[in-house]
Amino acid sequence: MSYNKTASITAETINPRVKTFNYEPCGEIAKHAERLEEELKKNPGSRPFQEIIYCNLGNPQALGQLPITFFREVLSLCDNPTLLERDEASMLFSPCAIKRARKIIEAMPGRDSGPYTPSQGIKSLRESVADGIAGRDGYPSRPEDIFLTDGASSAINLTLQMLIRSDEDGILCPLPEYPLYSASIILHGGTMIPYNLSEDGDWGLEIFEVKRCLEEARISGLTVRAMVVINPGNPTGQVLSITNQEEIVEFCRKEGLVILADEVYQDNIYVENKKFNSFKKVARSLGYNANDISIVSYHSVSMGYSGECGRRGGYMEICGFGEDVIGAICKVASVTLCPNIGGQILTSLVMDRPKIGDDCFERFLAEKDNIQSSLVKRAKTLEEAFNSLEGVTCNKIEGAIYLFPRIHLPAAAIKAAKTEGISPDIFYACRLLDDAGIAVVPGSGFHQISGRNMVAGTWHIRCTILPGEDKINEMIPRLKAFHEAFMNEFRDRS
Amino acid sequence: MGRKGLDYEDLNENVKKVQYAVRGELYLRASELQKEGKRIIFTNVGNPHALGQKPLTFPRQVVALCQAPFLLDDPNVGLIFPADAIARAKHYLAMAPGGLGAYSDSRGIPGVRKEVAEFIQRRDGYPSDPELIYLTDGASKGVMQMLNAIIRNDRDGILVPVPQYPLYSAAISLFGGSLVPYYLDEEANWGLDLVNTRQSVAAARSNGITVRAMVIINPGNPTGQCLSEANLREILNFCYQENLVLLADEVYQQNVYQDERPFISARKVLFDMGGPISREVQLISFHTVSKGYWGECGQRGGYFEMTNIPPKTVDEIYKVASIALSPNVPGQIFMGLMMNPPKPGDISYLKFATESKSILDSLRRRAQIMTDGFNSCRNVVCNFTEGAMYSFPQIRLPQRAMDTARSAGKEPDVFYCLKLLEATGISTVPGSGFGQKEGVFHLRTTILPAEEDMPAIMSSFKKFNDSFMEQYQDYSKL
Numbered sequence: 001m002s003y004n005k006t007a008s009i010t011a012e013t014i015n016p017r018v019k020t021f022n023y024e025p026c027g028e029i030a031k032h033a034e035r036l037e038e039e040l041k042k043n044p045g046s047r048p049f050q051e052i053i054y055c056n057l058g059n060p061q062a063l064g065q066l067p068i069t070f071f072r073e074v075l076s077l078c079d080n081p082t083l084l085e086r087d088e089a090s091m092l093f094s095p096c097a098i099k100r101a102r103k104i105i106e107a108m109p110g111r112d113s114g115p116y117t118p119s120q121g122i123k124s125l126r127e128s129v130a131d132g133i134a135g136r137d138g139y140p141s142r143p144e145d146i147f148l149t150d151g152a153s154s155a156i157n158l159t160l161q162m163l164i165r166s167d168e169d170g171i172l173c174p175l176p177e178y179p180l181y182s183a184s185i186i187l188h189g190g191t192m193i194p195y196n197l198s199e200d201g202d203w204g205l206e207i208f209e210v211k212r213c214l215e216e217a218r219i220s221g222l223t224v225r226a227m228v229v230i231n232p233g234n235p236t237g238q239v240l241s242i243t244n245q246e247e248i249v250e251f252c253r254k255e256g257l258v259i260l261a262d263e264v265y266q267d268n269i270y271v272e273n274k275k276f277n278s279f280k281k282v283a284r285s286l287g288y289n290a291n292d293i294s295i296v297s298y299h300s301v302s303m304g305y306s307g308e309c310g311r312r313g314g315y316m317e318i319c320g321f322g323e324d325v326i327g328a329i330c331k332v333a334s335v336t337l338c339p340n341i342g343g344q345i346l347t348s349l350v351m352d353r354p355k356i357g358d359d360c361f362e363r364f365l366a367e368k369d370n371i372q373s374s375l376v377k378r379a380k381t382l383e384e385a386f387n388s389l390e391g392v393t394c395n396k397i398e399g400a401i402y403l404f405p406r407i408h409l410p411a412a413a414i415k416a417a418k419t420e421g422i423s424p425d426i427f428y429a430c431r432l433l434d435d436a437g438i439a440v441v442p443g444s445g446f447h448q449i450s451g452r453n454m455v456a457g458t459w460h461i462r463c464t465i466l467p468g469e470d471k472i473n474e475m476i477p478r479l480k481a482f483h484e485a486f487m488n489e490f491r492d493r494s
Numbered sequence: 495m496g497r498k499g500l501d502y503e504d505l506n507e508n509v510k511k512v513q514y515a516v517r518g519e520l521y522l523r524a525s526e527l528q529k530e531g532k533r534i535i536f537t538n539v540g541n542p543h544a545l546g547q548k549p550l551t552f553p554r555q556v557v558a559l560c561q562a563p564f565l566l567d568d569p570n571v572g573l574i575f576p577a578d579a580i581a582r583a584k585h586y587l588a589m590a591p592g593g594l595g596a597y598s599d600s601r602g603i604p605g606v607r608k609e610v611a612e613f614i615q616r617r618d619g620y621p622s623d624p625e626l627i628y629l630t631d632g633a634s635k636g637v638m639q640m641l642n643a644i645i646r647n648d649r650d651g652i653l654v655p656v657p658q659y660p661l662y663s664a665a666i667s668l669f670g671g672s673l674v675p676y677y678l679d680e681e682a683n684w685g686l687d688l689v690n691t692r693q694s695v696a697a698a699r700s701n702g703i704t705v706r707a708m709v710i711i712n713p714g715n716p717t718g719q720c721l722s723e724a725n726l727r728e729i730l731n732f733c734y735q736e737n738l739v740l741l742a743d744e745v746y747q748q749n750v751y752q753d754e755r756p757f758i759s760a761r762k763v764l765f766d767m768g769g770p771i772s773r774e775v776q777l778i779s780f781h782t783v784s785k786g787y788w789g790e791c792g793q794r795g796g797y798f799e800m801t802n803i804p805p806k807t808v809d810e811i812y813k814v815a816s817i818a819l820s821p822n823v824p825g826q827i828f829m830g831l832m833m834n835p836p837k838p839g840d841i842s843y844l845k846f847a848t849e850s851k852s853i854l855d856s857l858r859r860r861a862q863i864m865t866d867g868f869n870s871c872r873n874v875v876c877n878f879t880e881g882a883m884y885s886f887p888q889i890r891l892p893q894r895a896m897d898t899a900r901s902a903g904k905e906p907d908v909f910y911c912l913k914l915l916e917a918t919g920i921s922t923v924p925g926s927g928f929g930q931k932e933g934v935f936h937l938r939t940t941i942l943p944a945e946e947d948m949p950a951i952m953s954s955f956k957k958f959n960d961s962f963m964e965q966y967q968d969y970s971k972l
Contacts, residue, residue: 008737008776009706011806015646015669018810026600026816062592072562079824080558082551083574091570114543116784116791118525119517150631150794153818161668165506183817187642188506225504258500294500308595310823312631324502328509334517335664336634337539340822341792342561 021183024445025057029429033439049437053475055463056439058234058401060307064468068306068367070360071349073097074104078113078345081105096360104345113341119334121148121315122341125348129315132351137281141317144326147333148315148344152264152300155316157184158332159260159296162325163225164190170222172210172257176404176446176460178234193217193224194447199406199458202395203236205229207247214255226258227251229279232265232399235446235462239274239398245282249293258294259283264314265400267304270376274398280319294320301346303401305371313343313350375401378465378472385476386463389483403463404443413490414457425459428486432461436482438475512667514660515927520911524921534919535951537939540715540883542789545942550788550849552579552842553831557824559583560594578841586827594823600816602629602797603823606830610797613833618762626800626808629821629829633745633782633796638665639814640741640778640798643807644706645671651703653695653738655686657886657928657936659715674698674705677931680888683877684717686710686725688732695736707739708732713746713757713881716928716938718861720755720881726763730775739776745796746882748786751858755880761801777801783828785883787853795825795832857883860941860948867952872963879941886925889935889959895966907935913962918954 011019033052040047054063061067073093078101083089089098107124109115120126126143133141149155157180163169167189173181175194185192195213197203210227217224229248231240240248252259261279269276280295300314318326354364379397386394386405394405409417409424417427425442432438443460467475502510521538528534536544543549555575558565560583565571571580587593589605601607607624614622630636644650645666651674654662666673676691678684695705710729712721721729733740742760750757761779765772783795800808836843861879868876868887876887891899891906899909907924914937915921925936943951 009644009739009807010804011810013646013706014643014807014810018643018814021813021817023813023817026819057597059592059597060595062596064592067593067595069562069564072564076558076562076565079561080554082554083558086574088570088574092565092568092574109541109544110546112543112549114549114790114792116539116541116544150822151819157818162505162509163500165504180817187814187817225500302597306595309597310590310592310595310820312820312822321500322502325500325505328502328505331512331514331517332509332668335512335514335661335668336632336638337517338792338794340631340794340825342824343822 017187017189021186022445023179023183024441025179027445028426029056029433029439029441032430032433036433036437047437048435049478052433052437052439053467053471053478054439055467055475056441058303058464058466059309060303060401060466061309063466063471065307065371065466066367067308068364070094070097070354070364071306071308071346074101074349075342075345077101078104079342081112094360094363096354096358100349104348108341113345117338117341117344119330119338121146121339121344125344128348128352133278133280133317137278137284139281139284145318146315147318147329148313148339148347149333150314150339150343151302151312152262152298152314152316153180154312154339155298155314156180156260156262158329159316160184160188160190161332162329163258164188167191168222170217170224171260172213172224172227174205174228174230174233176235176443177228178230178262179445179447181228182447191222193222197233197236197238199395203233203238203404205240205244205248207244207251210248210251224255224257226260228260228262230262231279232268232276234262234265234400235402235404235441235443237395237397237400237402237404239269239271239276241274242277242282245277245279246286249279249283249286249288253288253293258296258320261295261297263297264300264303266299267372268375268401269399270379271396271398276399280317290320292320301343301350304350305368306346306350307371308346311343311346312340313346315347374469375465378467378469379403381472381476382463382465385479389480390487392483397465401464401466403465404460405463407459407461409459410487410490410492412492413486416490425461428459429461431486432479432482435485436478438479438482508668508670512664513927514664515923516660518923518927519908520915520921520923523912524915527915527919532919534915534921535943535947536921537943538921538923540785540940540942541791542883542942543791545940546944547789547853547942548849549790550846552836552846553788553790553828555579556582556586556831557827560586560827561824563587563593576841578836582831586830590823594827596823597820598823598826600818600820601812602627602821602826603830606826606833607797609830609834610799614759614761614799618759618765620762620765622799626803627797628800628811628815629826630796630798630815631818631821631825632784632794633743633780633798634661635794635821636780636796636798637661637741637743639811641665641671642669643811643814644739645669648672649703651698651705653691653705653708655709655711655714657716657925657930658709659711659743660927662709663929672698672703674703675929678714678717678719680877680931680934683880684714684719686721686729688728691732705736705738707741709741709743710760711743712760713749715743715746715882716884716886716936717877718879718882718884718886719877720750720752720757722755723758723763726758726760727767730760730764730767730771734771734775739778742777742779744779745782745785747781748788748854749857749883750881751861752878752880757881761799764801774802776803778803783825783832786832787850787857788828788832790828793825793828794822795828797829856945857941860943860945861885863945863948863952864939864941867948867956871956871959874959883940883942884938885941886928886936886938889937891935892963892966892968894968895962898966907937910935910962911937914955914958917958920951920955
């Protein structure tokens with residue numbers, strides 16, 4: 001005899017927060033593309049294209065970007081340390097990789113990449129990260145403020161879990177946003193407070209707009225705890241000016257907000273006139289120390305020139321939280337024991353890279369420059385291609401790895417979308433996939449249209465710049481042909 | 495000037511309340527002492543490689559090649575790596591377009607999930623669907639994801655064994671649910687007592703709790719008991735009657751040190767039972783590369799398999815997996831290798847089999863050494879470690895010891911463990927970290943210290959314990 005028939009897990013009885021959020025980069029288009037792949041395998045001639053070009057996910061190595069040799073040499077040696085004792089190692093690996101692997105292995109519990117490490121990450125690896133940060137910014141960084149994590153996403157999730165007590169806690173997030181933020185905030189039961197970036201102002205942040213959102217939120221009874229800033233931006237690609245950053249620092253300091261600085265694209269900058277400046281650096285240059293303002297900065301090995309997404313390596317640097325708060329973070333981190341060791345090692349390598357004088361420096365530099373210059377080239381090529389399309393305007397890509405063009409859809413297309421019961425940008429993206437084999441993410445996945453502050457009827461897609469140069473050359477004519485046909489099909493005939 | 499962003503008081507309440515004793519007070523104290531130069535033997539967490547267990551050769555060779563695929567083009571590679579390791583590296587690289595550096599499918603590489611399904615089929619004799627197997631960064635993350643999906647509010651209860659591995663209490667706490675304890679019976683070899691379990695459920699329900707799921711850990715942690723087939727049937731029937739999801743933590747399935755009760759998976763028993771029960775009981779099974787004889791804790795490789803979960807629910811669980819993008823790829827490859835190890839006839843088979851057997855045989859011996867060692871101590875009674883990696887002796891503390899502890903503001907078992915640590919450098923976890931009956935105290939230690947160090951460790955423990963008992967002896971008894 002059963003007591004309570006509704007208790008088992010079904011879509012109805014699952015945690016409602018899980019049902020509420022969406023994470024579009026792995027959402028509808030990705031699933032649609034999977035089905036299309038199956039179809040193409042079964043019937044190779046069934047579509048006007050041979051293969052799908054994936055521009056939906058920031059996944060560089062899946063699209064042919066090569067890993068940095070030095071990084072992989074060190075990782076390989078760390079996983080197979082008995083090799084370090086054999087002379088043959090020098091036949092296969094560079095001397096500086098052997099040297100670095102030895103140094104890292106010495107610091108591991110049990111001298112092996114197998115054990116759980118301390119939950120915050122291995123100390124000497126955090127020291128490398130801290131030194132790297134200090135070298136980058138010109139201001140000191142402490143290993144005890146650094147948490148190595150399974151990718152930046154894990155760190156962001158952990159931070160939001162700490163900050164959110166109830167749905168009365170609000171977190172300011174940019175719109176368009178990287179939807180990890182909305183998903184995490186929902187999962188932890190908080191409230192997202194969107195602030196719109198200004199498309200006409202190159203996706204810049206206007207502080208009076210942020211202030212307005214903050215005040216409205218407070219009037220409605222919310223406690224605003226933190227402000228998320230993504231710099232360089234995802235999906236929007238802007239790099240904040242120092243003035244902007246200073247405004248943000250002053251604003252957050254005055255309002256008692258924690259700055260959550262998502263800086264994972266700091267090594268992806270494509271314009272001469274902009275440079276990456278960490279929020280910590282900007283705060284310190286204004287004379288503010290950890291007692292004046294709290295900043296959590298996130299970085300990752302997934303992007304930049306390393307592109308090591310599958311490794312799940314990253315860190316957060318926490319400045320301005322008391323020791324008891326850090327203790328609480330350690331406690332929560334300890335429940336899943338530790339971040340994966342390969343990710344920890346790789347994070348330390350990215351922050352403590354080969355230097356002039358190291359035997360592998362030249363090869364390292366050549367590989368890095370090759371990747372970065374290719375990204376600059378691809379960014380420019382794709383940006384021009386989108387801007388050449390009828391009714392499409394694309395902001396200049398300054399950083400990160402995405403283009404976010406705006407498509408001015410004709411009324412007939414919007415109507416057709418409504419008839420199918422889907423958002424016009426999804427309609428366009430599906431057709432782009434079906435007719436031209438190009439997978440992008442519809443702009444609504446980045447929640448660009450804020451309920452309160454509707455920028456009515458603007459549709460975007462997010463397209464990465466990651467396919468290889470030859471694939472991009474293949475892609476552009478397909479894109480142009482598709483778009484022309486689409487516009488002709490739905491042209492306003494008045 | 496505005497006030498600063500974050501004080502301890504302003505943290506999420508659930509975070510403030512959560513406890514995870516495995517890396518709690520004892521561990522922190524041990525780390526402090528280590529920094530001061532004291533030699534510490536860490537037996538707080540099941541971390542084999544940190545205590546000298548060597549990794550298996552074959553998987554490390556394969557993963558090392560996958561990390562640096564340019565090695566495969568080097569003419570010298572065959573001098574250093576055996577041909578089957580080279581072939582296997584190519585096999586995994588072919589499954590992972592983009593190699594180890596690319597995000598895989600959020601559920602894990604399809605080819606690896608297929609290897610997991612094939613392993614399960616060979617183990618249990620029933621087919622398994624790779625689509626219902628999700629790879630995760632360690633089993634712990636999988637457990638967190640499932641509990642996050644199940645728990646809606648503080649009126650949702652999860653049945654958890656006491657003593658338990660405190661991931662469960664911590665996760666339930668973090669997600670704002672209610673822990674409904676069911677006590678294992680120490681006198682009956684830590685066996686399950688369904689009468690007691692039913693009582694717990696009834697009590698919870700009368701308090702307005704909806705009991706949603708039941709956790710079993712088999713083999714048990716910290717208790718080590720291996721469930722019999724009859725036990726598993728009882729549990730499955732119980733879950734069927736009470737409409738509970740069964741969360742079967744089977745991470746220690748390779749660690750079995752007696753022959754009366756070999757490991758049987760909950761899924762096998764469920765399907766053996768047949769009929770409506772086999773189609774209706776919802777089951778999530780967890781496994782990992784961290785334990786067994788592999789011990790690859792730091793790689794963070796695990797999976798969960800879903801049985802009888804409706805497709806729409808699977809879709810929602812997929813969503814939760816997708817925001818973390820993908821589990822780490824090297825960890826996935828370790829899982830593939832564990833599920834699909836070298837076979838007789840393979841070049842590396844003999845070495846692999848020898849290494850594995852050596853580790854398992856040694857673990858079996860160490861389980862016995864430790865149990866016997868504890869039982870030879872005054873006021874200590876220890877059930878045999880039938881499986882897993884821990885010993886959980888009961889320490890019968892004299893009243894004076896308990897009083898002294900309490901006046902020092904400490905739980906008696908914490909007090910004892912701290913004294914043990916300071917005297918001998920042996921870092922354990924007090925039983926209160928796992929839950930125990932009121933007034934009954936334990937500590938958990940692993941059986942992982944090297945076999946040659948065991949006699950010295952047990953003798954050091956005995957010396958401390960017997961003199962502690964002498965010191966706090968109840969003189970009224972003399």
